[in-house]
Amino acid sequence: MLDRLKELEYRTVGFNGGASPSDGGRYLNARAEAYWRLREKLEAGELALPPDEKLMDEISRSPDRADAVCMAVAGEVARKRQPTGGIATA
Numbered sequence: 680m681l682d683r684l685k686e687l688e689y690r691t692v693g694f695n696g697g698a699s700p701s702d703g704g705r706y707l708n709a710r711a712e713a714y715w716r717l718r719e720k721l722e723a724g725e726l727a728l729p730p731d732e733k734l735m736d737e738i739s740r741s742p743d744r745a746d747a748v749c750m751a752v753a754g755e756v757a758r759k760r761q762p763t764g765g766i767a768t769a
Contacts, residue, residue: 694750713753720752
C-alpha cells in the first residue's frame with residue numbers, strides 16, 4: 680500500500696508497529712503507542728468510529744481493521760516529527 684501511494688505521488692509515512700515508540704519510557708513499541716493514542720482520542724470524544732461490528736470485534740481481538748485505524752491516528756506522531764503537511768499513513 681505504501682509503495683502504491685508513493686507511485687501516485689502522495690506524501691507518505693510508513694508505519695512499522697514494531698518500531699521504537701516516540702515515548703520509549705511508556706510504550707513497548709509504536710503499535711502499543713498508537714493503540715493508546717487511539718484510546719485517548721475515543722475517550723476524549725476527539726474521534727468517533729462508525730458503527731462497524733467487524734471493527735469493534737477486531738479492536739477487542741483481531742487487529743486488521745483496528746490496525747488501519749491506529750495507523751491513521753499514529754500519523755499524528757509522525758507529523759509532529761516531520762514538519763510537512765498532507766501526510767498519508769500506510
